[in-house]
Amino acid sequence: MTDATPRHEDRLALRPDWQKRRVLITGGLGFIGASLAHRLVALGADVLLVDSLVPEYGGNPFNVQEIASRVRINISDIRDPYSMRHMIEGREVIFNLAGQTSHMDSMTDPFNDLEINGLAQLRLLEICRHHNPGVHIVFASTRQIYGKPDYLPVDERHRLNPVDVNGVNKVAGEHYHILYNNVYGLRSSVLRLTNTYGPRMRVKDARQTFLGVWVRAVVEGRPFEVWGGAQLRDFTYVDDAVDALLALAETDGVDGQAFNLGGDCVISLRDTAALLAEAGNSRFEIREFPADRKRIDIGDYYADDSLFRRLSGWQPRVPLAEGLRRTVAFYRDHLRHYL
C-alpha cells in the first residue's frame, strides 16, 4: 500500500495490541464508557470500570450487565483521591470519560461542575504523575467548548469560547491533560466529541443529549418536541465514537493534542427529527426555543475532523438513519432499564 494513511481495516488488524492490556475507563458504566468496555472485552483487554453512579449522570449497571463477569467494576467517585489512586496504579491506558455533562446543571450548580470537570481531573493527573507516570490517557472532551462558531466547519484552531460553566471547566480539564503531557511526560491526548448517540445513552432526560428525550418519546409512542429546527449539527453513532477513542489511543504522534470528532453528515435538527420519526414510525412537533436555553444556544455547529481522520485513519461507519434505527430498536427492548 502506497498511501501513508492507514486504512480502517489495517488498523483493525493491529488491534491484538489490546490483548491483556490493563485499561481503566472512568465513567465506565456510562453511555460511551460501557460501549467502549464491551469492545475492549471483545478485544481481550483487562478492563477496570470506575463509575460514581450519581443518579443524574450517565452510569447505569444495566449498561454492563452482559460483560459484568469479564470486567472489574468499582463504584467510586473520581472526586475521591484515595479510591482513584488504587484504580490508577498499574493501569497502562486510561480512557477518562467521567464527567458532569449537563449544561443546565452546570449553570444551576457551577461549583459541582467545577469539582468534577476541573478539580477531579487535576487530582487524577496528579495521581498519575506521582504513582503511574508512564500511563497513557485519552480524555473525552466536548465540542461545547467552542461556543457559538466564528466559522464552519470548526477546526481545532478555532478559539475556545465556552457558553456555559460546563464548557469553561471542560476547557480547564483539557488544558490540564495537555499540560501534564507536556511538562511531566504522561502521554495524554484529547478527543472533542460532538453529539454522540446510540444504545445505552441516557434517555430519562436531556442531561446527556436532547436525542435521549426524543428517542424515549418515540419508544413510548408520543410525539417528540424539536426546539428550533434549522440548527445544523453532526452526530456520531456510539460505535464510531468507540472506534475513534481506540484509534486515538493506537495512533502515534498525537500526544499533547486535542482533536475534533465529527459525524457522517451535517444535518438540521428538523431533518434529524424526520429521520428519527421514520425510524420509529413516530412524529414530532416544532417548538420555539425556550428562553433559558436560548441564552446558551450556539446556533449551527459542525466539526472539521479531517486532522483526526488523516492521522488515525478513523472514519464513521454507521450512517445517521441506520444508527437511529438501531437506537430505537435497542430502547424498544430495554427502555425500562433507563427510566
Next chain:
Amino acid sequence: MTDATPRHEDRLALRPDWQKRRVLITGGLGFIGASLAHRLVALGADVLLVDSLVPEYGGNPFNVQEIASRVRINISDIRDPYSMRHMIEGREVIFNLAGQTSHMDSMTDPFNDLEINGLAQLRLLEICRHHNPGVHIVFASTRQIYGKPDYLPVDERHRLNPVDVNGVNKVAGEHYHILYNNVYGLRSSVLRLTNTYGPRMRVKDARQTFLGVWVRAVVEGRPFEVWGGAQLRDFTYVDDAVDALLALAETDGVDGQAFNLGGDCVISLRDTAALLAEAGNSRFEIREFPADRKRIDIGDYYADDSLFRRLSGWQPRVPLAEGLRRTVAFYRDHLRHYL
C-alpha cells in the same frame, strides 16, 4: 475633534466620573491593587480594599500606609464567600486583581492555585449575580495564558495554550467572567497584563516577577542574575497599568471582551538588565536557564495591544528606562518594608 479615538487627555478630563464611586479592589494591598487605590483616592472614589495578606502573595500593608485613613481596608480571603458577600454588596465597580501569581507555586500546589484562581473567581461571580447584578467588573488576567507564542506580536485571537497550572486556571477565571457577562448581564471585561513592574512590586522573591529579585539585588549592592537573556519581552510600568485598568472601566463597548496590554517597547532580557544596571549603577551576570524553569519557558513574547489602545485611547507614558529609575529610587528608600 474629528478623530473617533479619544485622546488620553480627553479621557482624563472625564475622570471626575470616579468621584464618590463605590469601588472594590480585590488584592487591594498588592502591587497593582494598592497603586490603583492611590490613584482612585486621588480621584475621589470611595475605595474598599480586600486582601488576604497570604505571605507568599503580593499584599503588604506598607503599600497603602499613606492612604490608610482615606480607604476602607478589610483583611479577608476571596475564598471566603461570607466575607466576600459583604465586600461586594453595594459596590459599583470591582477591580478583581486578587490571585495566586507564581507559576512555580502553581506547579507544586496546583490545587491551591485552582482554589484561588478558579473556584474563588466563580464564587465571586455567583455572589455578584445574586447580590449585586448591576456591578461592573474589571478582571486582571495574564499574558501567561497564551503560552509559547505561535506568532508575534500576540493578539487576542491567538490560541490559549497555558504552560502551567496557573495559566490553565487564569483561563478559567477569564472564561467565567466573560460567561457571566454574556449570560447574566453583569458587566465584565478582562485585561491581560504582561510584565508589570514598578514601586510596590514584590521584591522578596520571584513569585510576582523576576524583575523583583533583580531590583532587590541592585538595591542591596549585589550583581543580579539573568537567565538566558535573548528572550524578548514587553514591560508595563505600574502607573501605565493603573491607567489601563481605569481606561477599561471607563470605555464603552468592551463588555465581555478580553484585551492585551503591552508596554512602550519590545526588548530582550539582556537589554532590560543593562537598563536596570545603569539605573542602579549595578551589574549583572548571564546564567543558563535552570531546568525546572526551562520546561515552562515560553521563549519570546510581546503583545499586540492595538485593539485596546484604539478602543480606550490608552497609551504608555513611562519609558522603561525611566520606570526602572523610579523603581530603584523607591526601593532605595523603602526596601526594608518589602523583605
